Amino acid sequence: MTTNAPALWILAPFGFGVLLLFIRNARAVSLLGGTLALLLALTAQFIPIETALRFGELSVKIDSSISILGRVLLISPAEGSLLALIYAGSSLWFFGSLAAERSTRVVPIGLMITALMVAALAVQPFLYAALFIEMAILISIPMLSSLYTTPGKGIVRFLIYQTLAMPFILLAGWLLAGVEASPGDLALAAQSASVLGLGFAFLLAIFPLYNWIPMLMEESPPFTVGFLLWILPTITIIFGAGFLDRYSWIRSSPQLISALQSAGLLMVTTGGLWAAFQRHFGRIMAYASVAETGFSILALSVDSRLGIPILFLLIPARALTLALWSLALTIIKENAETLRFSSARGMLRNTPFAATGIILATLSTGAFPLLASFPPRLALWENISRASSTSAIWMGIGIAGFLVSAVRSLAVLAMADEFASWKPRENLPQMIMLGLGMIGLFILGLFPQTAQIFLAQLPLMFEHLGR
Amino acid sequence: MNILVWVAVIIVLITSVGLLIARDWRIGIIFLAAQYLAMFILLLPHLPLGMASVKVVTGWMSSAILGMTRSDLREDDTEENLWPRGRLFSLFAAGMVVLIVAGATPAVNNIMADAGMAVTAGGLLLVGSGLLHLGITSQILRVTQGLLTVIAGFEIIYSSVESSALVVALLVTINLGLALVGSYLMLASQHREPETP
Structure with a gap:
């Protein structure tokens, strides 16, 4: 058969x-x-x-x-x-x-x-991927907005930005083929790299094109947005790595490495800093997702023999963190109406699992030891610091932003009225799912080698990267 | 054929500027449909008749989907949401786009394997006016028209270097998908919370 x-x-x-x-x-x-x-x-x-x-x-x-x-x-x-x-x-x-x-x-x-x-x-040819990604974007719209709720600006921007990425990527693919045919044409190489960069800037929501993410987190169900914030950037990053793998002149260009590092650091630092000052739990998760993408881009900027395994190690951590976070936010939103700090104050007593899930997910994004994102962040930080201590400091500032955000979230969630009693409102499936997610965060943090069953063979999908 | 292609560029110019300044949605839909006819002519130098026809029919279907959805909506809720509202401003901005396109066409034509000046100019005009449209409106019908315009311009330029059936099929699906998503969002934007007594 x-x-x-x-x-x-x-x-x-x-x-x-x-x-x-x-x-x-x-x-x-x-x-x-x-x-x-x-x-x-x-x-x-x-x-x-x-x-x-x-x-x-x-x-x-x-x-x-x-x-x-x-x-x-x-x-x-x-x-x-x-x-x-x-x-x-x-x-x-x-x-x-x-x-x-x-x-x-x-x-x-x-x-x-x-x-x-x-x-x-x-x-x-692999550059047609942009067309399939665009189809996925179009299909995702009914998931984000129902017919019975007025769509906000975030969903419209999401549609515009992601759609604009497709022409840039397809054109870049054509231009790159031209560069392969005549490698000495520096002007064409610069043009194709710029068009490719613009395409990925739209697709990955690279600074400053990520303003739709916090808007979407405010307007749409957190669980749905969380799913998209996991799958779209993850596949797009692998697609982008495919470009690096295929074209040696891009891979070996010092300007590209520098551009990737700058873009990644900007996303990590701004994501962390903005998260530290938010007063809305959904927006904090939005900036965490921005920073997660920044970490992945940073992983592409370091020596690929180390960067590619780190990139793949970031994927399960991101999946688990965002899944736990978005589920916890959904449960809190059900019980507190909105995700603003003022509405969700003291929710630890009503939704203890969800509140703990939010704190742990925020801490994990902030590379807190024992949690899922700690091992890949640490490896990445070490590699970045070898190349430039200034870059490592900026990365540290971004991470510190998330730790501050975690402390603020904890303070708000725990700040109940003096005589408020504990009244857990989560149902059994919610407690089980959240509990499993939290255990998963610790398992990935304490025993990162458990993910190796999936990750060990992954670098083999590239011909040149990671070799 | 050469004259016909330049006529198509003039139609593109008229329709793309018309889309920008039209206040009545019906006229906007008519301009969009006419734009696809011009696109068909601009595609002919590089695509077989069958493939070009598929694109124009899809464009008209997209226009029809948007028009039918819009016709079912209340008039008062879909007031013009352009900023700045003045037609003069739109004309001025469109003039800037035309100037930029005129300047960029030779270079882009050179990069795109000598697609032809008219084809490149027509494609760039659509991309430029579509981007301008997206920049000055947040109304869902207009955003959808803007995105369809950008993609139409891109398709014209891209047809000179890629004529694969799979790409044509996927782009056609994306065009229809965009129109359906636009309609869906238009319907959703009409929803009002029931008034509490």
């Missing part, structure tokens, strides 16, 4: 996502979607592509490619672990959606978005 990888990890989940749109039972949608994502992750991790496996009389082989309209969707054997990571992260959100009570929106559309993002990584 022969099947092929794109059909299994792109077409099947996309089709399943469409089918789930017709199911109204939130629990069934969450369990079906989460289970499918988990199965896809396990299959990707443990069943090799392009290798025949024998089960008694039955022989199974997964082909790596499928041809569509003259082009190819190709999932190479080395990308199995990446697929496992992506679908495992998605399953985290899909199971969590049950506790967040957002299953009927997040799971079907989330599955379709995940499939499209995998297609973005699989399509050949």
Whole structure:
């Protein structure tokens, strides 16, 4: 029996996502979607592509490619672990959606978005990825805004900025091909690098194009935005790393390294500083996501033999932190109406798990020891400080911003009236999901090697980076 | 063909400026549909007739989707939300775009494998006017029109270097998707919380 990888990890989940749109039972949608994502992750991790496996009389082989309209969707054997990571992260959100009570929106559309993002990584030529990412953006709009709520400015800016990225990336791909053909043309190289930079600046919401993220966190359900803030930048960063891997002149350009480092530091520092002064829990998470992207960009700027493993180590930490954070915010929003400090004051007594989840997620973003983001941040900080101590100080300022933000959040959440009693309002699934998320943060922080089952093979997907 | 292509550029100029200054949404939709006709002519030097036709039909479908949705909405809620509101300002800004496009066309034409001056000018005009549109409005119908205009301009320029069926299919899907998303957001923006007695 022969099947092929794109059909299994792109077409099947996309089709399943469409089918789930017709199911109204939130629990069934969450369990079906989460289970499918988990199965896809396990299959990707443990069943090799392009290798025949024998089960008694039955022989199974997964082909790596499928041809569509003259082009190819190709999932190479080395990308199995990446697929496992992506679908495992998605399953985290899909199971969590049950506790967040957002299953009927997040799971079907989330599955379709995940499939499209995998297609973005699989399509050949690889620069067509921009088209699949744009389709994922368009599909995400109904997830962010219902027909019964007036859309705010954040969603419109999100749509504009992400859509503008697509032409820049496609044009850059064409220009880069020209540079490959005539490597001595410095003007063309500069033009293509600028166009490519603009495209990624829009796509990754690089400073100052990230103003839609805090707006969106205020306007839309935190759990939904959290999912997008995880999957979109994660896949886009890997797509961007693909550019570095393919074009040696970009990879070896000192100007690019310097630009990546400056952009990453700007995002980490401004993200941390702005987070420290916010009075809205959603906006703090928004700036944390900005900083997370900054850390990933910084990882691309250091020596790729160290930077690429750090980049991949950041992915599970980001997934777990944002999943826990967005679920906790959803629960607090249910109980406090808004996520402003003034409304959520003293919520530790009503939603102890959610409040603890927010504090731990903020601390994790701030590289607090024992938590998930600490190992990759520490490794990154060490590498950055070797190159420039000034850069390390700026990174430290960003991290300190999140620690200040965590202390302020703790103060607000704990600041109940003097005789207010403890009245936990979280239900059992919410407590279980939050509890598991918090345990996960500690496991990743204390034993980062547990993630190596997914991460060890990942650098093999690049031909040059990380070698 | 050469004259026809330059006529298309003039149509693009008229429609893109018209989109900027039109206050009535019906006229805006008509300009958008006419813009796709001009786009069709500008695509013909580089794309087969079939592919160019697919794009123009998709553009008209997008215009129809937006028009049909808008026609169902209340008039009072969709007042013009342009800033600054003056037509003179819009004309001045459009003039700036035309000047910039005139200056940039030879260089871009050179980069884009000699796509043709008219094709490059038409594409750049659409991109420039679409960006201008996005910069001065936050009304959802106009934002959608602006994005569709930018993508139409990009498609014209990109067609000179890429004519893959997959890219055409995906861009067509994106155009339709944008129109549907615009309609969805327009419908959502009409929603009002029920008044409490």
